Each structure stands twice: as C-alpha cells, then as structure tokens.
Amino acid sequence: MQQTDLNLTSSNKTNKSGLFSINKKLAPAKPTEVYNTYWRFAAKRQRLFFKKISKKYPPWTDDPILNKYKFTNAYRASDRVSQYLIKNVIYSDSYSLNDLFFRIILFKIFNKIETWELLKSELGEINYNTFEFDAYDRILTEAQASGQAIYSAAYIMASGKSAFGYSKKHRNHLTLVAKMMQDKLPERIASSETMQEAFILLKSYPSIGDFLAYQYVTDINYSNITSFSEKEFVVPGPGAIDGIHKCFSDLGGISEIEIIKMMYDNQDREFERLGLNYKSLWGRPLMLIDCQNLFCEVDKYARVAHPNIKGKSDRKRIKQKYSPTKDKFKYWYPPHWEINGKVEDFYNEIQ
Template identity: 60%
Template sequence: MGKSSASSGRKRGRPAKIPAAIQQTLDVVSERKAPIIVSSHLAPAKTTAVYDSYWRFAAERQRIFYRRALGEPAPWTDNRVLATYKFTNAYRASDRVSQYLIRNVIYREDLPDTPDEVVFRILLFKLFNKIETWQLLERSVGPITFADYRFDHFDRILTKAMDESRRIYSAAYIMPPGSSAFGCKAKHQNHLKLLELMMSKALPAKLAEALTMQEGFELLRAFPTIGDFLAYQFVTDMNYSEVTDFSEMDFVVPGPGARDGLRKCFADTGGLSDAELIRLMADRQEEECARLGLEFPSLWGRRLQLIDCQNLFCEVDKYARVAHPDIAGWTGRTRIKQKFAPQAKPIEFWYPPKWGINDRIAAGAMPNEAFENSRPATLKCEAEDG
C-alpha cells in the first residue's frame, strides 16, 4: 500500500494566496439546495452550514462530558438534539468501551504485560467489542492470557451464550463473518481462528517493531476479513498500549460514517481527499473555534487527534439528520435510531499513561479557563459508547 494522502501530498499550513480564477469560482452562487458558505481560509474547498455545526457539536459534546464528569445535575445541555439522542464523546478514548479496554484489558497489574499477551487481549476484546463478552470469558476461564488460551474452551463458552440468545457482539460496527476465510460455521469460531492466525504470524512482535501508525495499519490490514475501517480502529486501540507509540496525528483512514459526514460538511472538497480534509480539521481546530467564538474544552490539554476528528464526522452525520434535514449525505438516512439514556454505572476516567494527563485528572484539574470556576469533583460519569 502506498503512502496515505493524510501523510503525503499537500504541504501542511495555511493556504497560499488564492488565484483570481479560483476566487471567481468561489464567488459564484451554487445551485445546490444546501446553503454554501464560501470560506476563503479553506479555499478552494466550499463548506455547507453543517461545517460550522461540526465545531459547535464538538464543543458542546465535550462540555456535556465535563458537566457530567464534574457531577452537575441534568440537564447538561440546552441543545435539543444532543439532549435527545445518543452520540459518542468528542474524544474516542472517553467512550465507555474504550475506557474499559484501557483500564480493564490493557493496563492490568494482575496480567502479563509482554507484547504477545497485551496484543492478544486487545484483539480478543476488539473482535467482539463488547464489555459483557469479555466479562463472560473472564468469569468462565479466570485471568485471560495467551499462554492459557484454548480454542475449544472459548468456543464452548461463546456457543452456550449464543444458544441462550445472548448477544456477544457490539452493534457499534459489523464484523465480517469470516466463514469463507476460515470455514467455521459460527461467526465467533472464525474470529477465534483469525486471532490464532494473527498470533501465529508474530503480529505482536511486528507491531512492536513498526515505526508508524500506517505501518501498523498495513500489518493488520493484511489479514483475512480485516478491511480499512477495522484495521484503523484496531491499530488505534493497539496504540493505547505500550506495545506501540505512534502519533495519532500521522495517519487517518475515513470510515463510511465519516465519509457521509464529510459530504454534508463540504459542498466542494476543492480537490482534497477525505483524509486531507480530516487533517485540515485537526490542524485548524483552534482557528475554527475562535472564528465561531467557541471555547473548546480540550481533554485536559490534549488536542483533538485525527481519530477524534474522523469520529466527529460520523457523529455530525447523525446530528445533521435532525439539525440539517435539507442537507443529504450519500446513505440517505434521515433518522437517528438511538435515544440518549445515561448509564447507571459511573466511570473513573483514566487514559494511556503516555498521554500525561492522568495526574491532572487525579488532582482535579479543570480542562481550561471555561471551567476554572467549577467546583472540583470526583471525575466520574457515564461515558457514551458508539
């Protein structure tokens, strides 16, 4: 696979002076139904009204996160759409499943921390991406380790759960069944075989030696049933651990939902690829929030990364179905299926130690000046899972 357009091609930074011909084109009134907002600082790209909603959504969703984390009573927002429907957090690592993965799967003092063991646990968890499935396996086999893994034992546990009509997969994204690649009747059997193949091909050691996120992505992408979307999600999860130390600003792969959000935000991409547009958002986050007069509360000083900006496009795609029903994406979806319902069990937020923000959280630090006058509280709340 060649270099992604997210990491090559256009030079980063502010655009050069706009040629007269391009400016003339930008000034032409579009015949699209959706209103076009000509933003010279983004030229030659043209944005719709959803583009500004992207930033307002990101800022308000992050404010909701902090209001709940600081123990403020509901309602946490005056935004009708955000108050009614379920959306993931602005930062991917703050969602419930990611938090569980980081705290209860990756960083476990009672489990081995070798690359083989850590990668095995991450893959096992992410193939199902469901907290309850991991907990079921732990209750049944005890501490989960690669050294003690047995296909027949895990298969028996998961088959029994399926026979009892229990869901063992998350609905967040669809895992290909894998029957054509591995020949097993049950979906979970094929995924266990995929996990075994990954381990037999020394994937943990190869990931540990990889120098870039794209290299790690390509290692995962080479396995049967793992497409671009899953490979990017998996390498991001791997990078929460100490096995790898990639920059989340080096590489991005837009998923289907993000592409739909991009189509709603940009009436004309100006020749930029989807990956380049996501990088544009990450690079310009402070400027765009300032332009709109928004105070964006970062994650205790951590800027939005490419993965977060990619996820936000997925969420603004959903948001626009209600907030901007006149602006259509590719899928034609017009409804948001899931309503918001707070989780009963609170979360103690904790992030990969290499990010350097856990000490600030423990000390009750506020995210930025916008929250300086808020009363410090135990930073717990019900994170949302996408």
C-alpha cells in the same frame, strides 16, 4: 445550500506514509452550514462530558438533539468501551507482548464489555498462553444459545466464513486471532515504524477492512506496544465520509483524508472564529481519530439539525436514543498522554 466562506490551509509536511504530501495552500473546498455545526457539536459534546462527570444533574445540555439521541464523546478514548479497554484490558496488570496484543485484539473483535466479563468469569485471567479454542468456543456458543449478544452493534464484523469455514461467526474470529498469534503479528506490529505500516499488517487478515484495521491500530497504540504519532495517519470510515460530504458541498480537489487533517490543523482557529469556549481534554487537542469520529457523529446529528443536506448514504434517522448508563467510573487515559495527573486534580476539586 448555504455556503460558508473559509480559507482552509494545512501546513503538514511530507511523511513516510505519503498520505499527507501537503505543504501549500489547499484548493478551495466549499463548506456548508454543517461545517460550523461540526465545531459547535464538538464544543457542546465536551461541555456535556464535563458537566456529567462533575456530578451535575441532567439535563447536561440545552441542545434537544443531544438530550434525545446517543452520540459518542468528542474524544474517542472517553467513550465507555474505550475506557474499559484502557483500564481493564490494557493496564490492569503487566503483560508480555503476546498476552497484551492477544487481549486487545480479542476484546476489540467482540467490542463488548459483557463478552469480556463473561470470558473472564469462566476462564480467569485472559492470556494467550492459556488460550484454548474449544474452551472459548464453548462459552461463546452457550451464551448465544441463551440469547445473549456477544458482539457489539458499533462495528460490523465480517463473518470470516470464506476464509476459515465455520458457520458460527465467533469460531472464525477465534481462528483469526490464533492465526495472528501464530504469524508473530505482535512482534511485527511492535517493530513497525509507522501507524500506516501496522495498519497494513492488520488489514492483510481476513474480515479486517480499512475501517477496522484503523480502529484496531488506534487501540493498540493506547498501549505500550507501539508509540506512533497520532498526527500522522487517518482512515475515514463510511460514517465520517457521509459527515464530510455534509460539511462540504464540494471538496475542491481535496481528499477526505486531507479534509480530516485540515480539521485537525485548524481546530484552534475555528473554535476562536465561532466564539466557542472549547474545553479540551485537559489540554489535549482533538487528534486525527477524534476529528474522524466527529464527522461520523455530525453526520448523525445533521439528520435532525440539517435534514435538507444529504451525505453519501442519505440516511434520515438517528437510530439510537440516549439513555443514561449506570456506570460510575473515574476517567483514566494512556499514561504516555501525560494527562492523568490533571484528571486526578479535577476529581479532587469536585469532591
């Protein structure tokens, strides 16, 4: 397995979470050739993103793997479902704390735009103060009976049957949301001092494990419910762990969490080292959630680009082929990121 000589360091100081008590040179991890592919993939995926929204005609890349298979964006918030959540669920109007939390969690449990649109078409504006279990259940049950998928395939949601007793998955999840609201979870999340504290609260509920709790707290942090630093906390999912172990043949005593933090800390240096003209998200660097997601995508990419290098799961195929969507929308991000003015300038320039 080809190795890459690197001197990887992290300068992060101890924080409240205790997860990154790093203020020293890290033990030597041993990168493989996939490590360099990680950075090249990020740069290529961003170039593809900008070419696509610049109204250029496909193909948007000369990479045959990117042309053939579906990969998420380098920045999680640029993906179609995240954009819909930000613009249509979180910031479409002004909501109370309870209503906003309810909307975010309800949307994310199904994580499917079509399910949200179905509920909205039947019920009108979706708010907690008008929530009725039977009404939601009827709509979702009828949709399933007609053959409609109500859950996204992106996340695997545990059924919750052992906790709530329903044979139909969505009934357990509606009960889960109701329990969160009854427990005053929105207030408890809003008063949390760290992302990890909010993560632990979410994880304490049935059918929500580490991966989902981290995804949910990230989505909540797009809103004004919380204002957590995006540099303080990360949880690697199964796909990211696979990607990490393809990028490194030996972690050298470093945890997967520390590896992700190391990627965040070293991104500018690594793009420069490889001579990559990386185009960030209008000045926004890759955050921990993005570095984590990139490991997941590079795990998939390496199945074709580096079939000789195995991760933890040893999966060999990329299941989803790329097919252009019909969605044509303007990108827009959480206002507290302070990049929407630059985004608007970009659109004005390409008109």
